[in-house]
Amino acid sequence: xxxxTISSLEYDIQKSGKNNVVSKINYHAWDxxxxxxxxxxxxxxxxxDVIEASEGVEYYDPLDNFIEWSDLxxxxxxxxxxxxxxxxGIESVESRIEKQWSESxxxxxxxGKPF
Numbered sequence: 001x002x003x004x005t006i007s008s009l010e011y012d013i014q015k016s017g018k019n020n021v022v023s024k025i026n027y028h029a030w031d032x033x034x035x036x037x038x039x040x041x042x043x044x045x046x047x048x049d050v051i052e053a054s055e056g057v058e059y060y061d062p063l064d065n066f067i068e069w070s071d072l073x074x075x076x077x078x079x080x081x082x083x084x085x086x087x088x089g090i091e092s093v094e095s096r097i098e099k100q101w102s103e104s105x106x107x108x109x110x111x112g113k114p115f
Contacts, residue, residue, distance in 0.1 A: 006078065
């Protein structure tokens with residue numbers, strides 16, 4: 001089972017009257033056992049910009065559902081990462097991890113020198 005963790009959060013100290021507004025999330029996803037491992041480090045940007053209403057476009061403020069810094073959880077941030085990546089992005093990350101893990105268990109490339 002692939003595990004997801006949050007390495008760090010980048011945030012605006014103040015934005016739109018809110019404090020500590022997360023703008024980027026650095027994540028680490030991995031899977032492995034004693035015989036091998038696959039991992040991906042990545043970064044996603046969180047949209048915190050207001051979209052003003054215009055013809056055919058509704059007003060949208062992503063900070064309407066703002067979560068206070070002290071109330072943020074790793075699970076919520078992982079949810080944001082996955083929402084940002086979308087289904088295809090998640091599949092790509094997980095596929096890369098599985099490929100690395102398989103390669104680490106049955107290597108087709110090695111390092112070394114004959115002397």
